[in-house]
Amino acid sequence: MRRRSFLKIAGGGAASFAAGVIPTLRAASSQGIPRRPLGRTGLDVPIIGFPGLGLIHDDQATCTDLIHAAIDAGVNYLDNAPAYGKGDSEIKMGIGLQGIPRDSYFLACKTKMRDAAGCTEELNRSLERHKTDHFDLYQLHCLMTADEVNQALGPGGAMEVILKAKEQGKIRHIGFSAHTTAAALAAMRGFKFDTVMFPISYVEYFKIGFGKEVLALAQEQGAAVLAIKPLAGGAWAPDAKRTRKWWYRPIDDPAEAGMALRFTLSQPGVASGVAPAWPDIFKQAIGIARDYAPITPEETAKLETMAAACFSSFEKMQKTACYGEDPFGCHA
Numbered sequence: 001m002r003r004r005s006f007l008k009i010a011g012g013g014a015a016s017f018a019a020g021v022i023p024t025l026r027a028a029s030s031q032g033i034p035r036r037p038l039g040r041t042g043l044d045v046p047i048i049g050f051p052g053l054g055l056i057h058d059d060q061a062t063c064t065d066l067i068h069a070a071i072d073a074g075v076n077y078l079d080n081a082p083a084y085g086k087g088d089s090e091i092k093m094g095i096g097l098q099g100i101p102r103d104s105y106f107l108a109c110k111t112k113m114r115d116a117a118g119c120t121e122e123l124n125r126s127l128e129r130h131k132t133d134h135f136d137l138y139q140l141h142c143l144m145t146a147d148e149v150n151q152a153l154g155p156g157g158a159m160e161v162i163l164k165a166k167e168q169g170k171i172r173h174i175g176f177s178a179h180t181t182a183a184a185l186a187a188m189r190g191f192k193f194d195t196v197m198f199p200i201s202y203v204e205y206f207k208i209g210f211g212k213e214v215l216a217l218a219q220e221q222g223a224a225v226l227a228i229k230p231l232a233g234g235a236w237a238p239d240a241k242r243t244r245k246w247w248y249r250p251i252d253d254p255a256e257a258g259m260a261l262r263f264t265l266s267q268p269g270v271a272s273g274v275a276p277a278w279p280d281i282f283k284q285a286i287g288i289a290r291d292y293a294p295i296t297p298e299e300t301a302k303l304e305t306m307a308a309a310c311f312s313s314f315e316k317m318q319k320t321a322c323y324g325e326d327p328f329g330c331h332a
Helices: 052-057 060-072 084-096 116-130 146-153 158-167 181-190 202-208 212-221 254-265 279-290 297-308 315-320
Strands: 035-037 044-046 048-051 077-079 106-111 135-143 171-178 195-199 224-228 270-274
Touching: 035 270, 044 048, 044 270, 048 052, 048 279, 052 060, 052 084, 052 279, 060 084, 060 279, 084 116, 106 116, 116 135, 116 158, 135 146, 135 158, 135 181, 135 195, 146 158, 146 181, 158 171, 171 181, 171 224, 181 195, 181 212, 195 212, 202 254, 202 297, 202 315, 212 224, 254 270, 254 279, 254 297
Parallel strands: 048 077, 048 270, 077 106, 106 135, 135 171, 171 195, 195 224, 224 270
Antiparallel strands: 035 044
16 A cells, blocks of 8 residues: 555545534644644534554555555544554564654554552653654553543552653543443543543444433533544444454445544544544544534434444443453454
């Protein structure tokens, strides 16, 4: 894959309505990707983020091209985690970023460690793998239960390390990702996070109301929402022929994808959406982002009707705090 060929992508969409208050759109980058303020941090980020998880699919040369092409396209918010490919994505991203000025991209990473010792080890290893001296955003990764939140925020927990690392300049801003409402609300009530990473998908939103409480509290606190699963179409139907080996149905259809991503980006407090970890879907997301316009009432009604025929990926998880068939743990 060559850098410039990646940029030849199409987009679409037109509208003038969004329910609720969404972050103000900044001027688009020279490449045409709109930007939004990242909550109260004083920073702006592109409305679509680069999924580090996607680097697990290809060799280093292809991944390097993908990273460079994304930044060329104006997508300089890079999301990653040591859980992705057991560190493979971190190593590939670190190599791929060599030669690119550090102040030209926003690098976000995460830790699944809840204790201080584990977090220290994971943070230092992640910095080394990314070949950087700091992360612009560091997040508690994949919170599932209130007990995990209490451990991470309590004495001897990961937050002690994160706060110290911020004082040392190793971390600029602090956030978390969660996949249950209970964990997300507990985290926000226990600490004033800069960012909240949470699934905001039209299927889950209309099917089970998933995300509504989290969006409301994040808005109240002034925290930026980094939406994951914006192009997730819910769980696979029992009799569906799976087009990809993945635990949920990635949205491949361009018309559905356009409405789905624009729906997510039209929700109050959403600063950016991280695309699913597939290079072709990521390219499609950039095209949609370039021509972004808020979702219309008519399109919203259509999505609500479509969601009624879908299956939720997260309903059972809210009760069991278990991913079931997800082979990776917590991924985009």
